[in-house]
Amino acid sequence: MSEWSEWIVGHIDMQSFYASVEIAADPRWAERRQLEDDLTDPPLAVTGDPKRRSGIVLAASPTAKRAGVDTAMRLGEALQACPRLVTVRPRMQLYLDISVRVxxxxxxxxxxxxxxxxxxxxxxxxxxxxLFPDPVAAARRLREQIWDQFRIRCRIGLAPNKWCAKMANKRAKKTPGGVVWWPRERVLAELHPLPVEEMWGLRRRAEVLKAQFGCRTIGDVARIPVGRLRDxxxxxxxxxxxxAHGMDPSGxxxxxxxxxxQGFSNRTTLPRDYVERADICVVVLELLDEVCERARQAGQAGRRIGLGLTYEGLTGGFYRAKTLPWPTNRPEELYPTLLALLDRHWDGRGVRAVSVSLDMLTWENSLQLSLFADVPRRTRYWRTVDEIRARFGETAVMRASSLLPAGQIRERxxxxxxxxx
Amino acid sequence: MTSIRDGNIFAAMRLLLPEHRATAETYRQQRERRQPPELSEDALTEMQFILQKAAARRKPVRLTLFDQAQDEMLLGIPEIRDGRIWIHTEDGRRLPLDGRRVLRVEPG
Known part of the structure; x- marks a missing residue:
């Protein structure tokens, strides 16, 4: 065995994953598809339910994208851009199964x-x-194995660290063979000429770098003193x-x-704007039940409960949290706090999305006894509810309020x- | 923000659905499930011979049975009735024997 002087990190990105799984699952297209030619795929898009807001394109095959279909486009627009478009409804559990196996x-x-x-x-x-004398060959072998077994194309970036591997992966998209390796000594030469917008993970900060610092390339960013960036x-x-200097200490x-x-959080986008407090409360309680159930399944309880509302048009809103004196995973202990947060911070605007979170977690290995509540009985009660739900499904036991028009749990x-x- | 300060930024930006974690955990558990060993023809013939002989002479046998958590031991006298094997244990119980679980048969 030779002496190791460093580790090479690889980043794999599966191409148009949901759409690729659907294409691979249909034998009609199996014959003509080729690894190195994604135009051999049909124009296919995985789309949400057209009757609800989710009627948008979640994933599109490269052929569909070339015809003008784009992710997050409305289904109607997508069909206008590509009348031959094959549309399928998402099958999330299938995608998760394939993902775990890949x-x-x-x-x-x-x-x-x-x-x-x-x-x-x-x-x-x-x-x-x-074991890996040729890094590019090792990555190509993996890429071919994934194709042979799952008929899914992927591209791979190789670099000395995670962030650079992610950046190299972007270049792999445009490289025949789908694999790009940036050895340590070549990282800066590859990185610095790239436009600042291509820096992964910056989001809106890239705009600030351009407008405030006049940066056009990543090399320009590298020349800014760290103190100014920190300010x-x-x-x-x-x-x-x-x-910008090609460094990332992420292990x-x-x-x-x-x-x-570290925390549990559930969010739902509503089918319409909710303007009545009672309607919002129904959804808040449903999300709280889901969050608490996840915490109980993990054997954890949390001290901080948070509520997030996103207003109409999915713009604006708030997120506020409150810390309780002791950890819990029982909705009846947390719901009053969520109502207090709602009443204090909601300005009455229409609500389009709601989120509930529970964090500052501890292990649920001891009961916080109370003078006023029969805690062991409530614990047994929730254990029974969880077992029924695990065995017969989420809606086997639900609150009567979820049967109201505002309820979302049956849909979720x-x-x-x-x-x- | 702790993860970002620590330089472990990908942990903070990871996008894993709870259902993804659950699916991965299910596969892991399936992968780690104990599997009964494949027995050879010779071993099966020998076990059958010992069982038939013990049943004919009403002598006890010691059985090793496969179980997910841990193999089980069972001591009793075998009886062949209606094409099935039953085990009469010392404490008076009569248990049907699932042939797929039998790993070893020894004279008791």
Whole structure:
């Protein structure tokens, strides 16, 4: 075994993941599809339910994109742009199953692996090493294995750290073979000519860098003293400075799927603007039930409860949280606080999205007894409700208020991440 | 913001649905489930011989049965009735024997 001097980090991004899974699942298109030619795919889009607000394009195949279809476009517009467009409803559980299996393949191929999202993950291997003498060849082999087994194309960026691997991945999109490696000594030469908008993770900060600092390229950002960046962006200034110099100290966390939760948060976008307090309360209570159930399943309880409202047009709103004297995962203890937050901060505008969060978590290994409530009885009660729901589904036991027109739980129970399961 | 200060920015920006975690956990549990060993023809024939002989002579056998958590031991006298094997235990119970769970049969 040769002496390792560094690790190479890889970032995998699966191409148009939801659409690719749907295309791969349909034998009609199997014959003509080729790994290196995505024009052999049909023009297909995965779209939400047209009857509700979710009637938008969630994912589109490269062929559909070339015809003018874009993610987040309304279904009607997409069909105008591409009349031949094949539309399918999302099957989220299928995508999650395929995702976990692809991730497993990556996990088994390299010494370190870390998931990032449903269609992205990181891996790492030592360099130089006898096991991976040619990094690009190793990445290509993985890419071909994923294609052979799942008929899903992916692209891979290789670099000395996670952030650079993500940036290299962007270049891989435009590179035949789908794999790009930025060795340590070439990182800055590759990075600095790129436009500042291409710096991953900056979001609106890229606009500030352009307008306030006159930056056009990442190289321009690298020339700004870190103090000035810190003045403008706070702690993010330091992050931006590091990234512009090709540095990212983020480690690999292989067990991230099993790391205890830092917090639980559930959010729903409503089918219309809710203007009545009673209607909003129905949804708040439903989300609180979901958050508490997740906490109980993980054996955790939280001290801080948060409420977020997004107003009509999905613009504006607030997020406020309150810390309680002791941790809990029982809705009846948390709901009054959420109502107080609602009454204090809601300005009466129409509400289009609601979120409830629970954090400052501790392990639920001891009961906080109360003089006024029969805590062991309530604990048994919720355990029973959780068991019934786990066995017969989320709607097997629900609150009567969820049967009101404002209730969303029956709709949500059929979905994953807001899309059809 | 702690993650960002610590430089562990990807942990803070990760997008994993709770259902994704749950699916990964289900696959992990399936992967780690104990599987009963594949027994050879010879081993199966030998176990069948010991069981038949013990049933004919009403002698006890010691059975090792596969279980997800931990293999179980069972001591009793086998009886073959209506094409099924039953085990009469010392404490007077009569238990049906699931042949798929039998890993080993020894004279008791």
């Amino acid at each position: 991730h497993d393949m990556v996990r088994m191929a390299f010494p370190l692996y870390e998931p990032f999202s449903v269609d992205e993950c990181f891996f790492a291997f030592p360099w130089p090493s006898d 403008a962006f706070g702690v993010w200034g330091e992050v931006i400075h590091r990234w 690999m966390h292989p067990g991230t799927m099993r790391v205890p939760h 129970a059929r979905k994953i991440g807001g899309h059809w399961a």
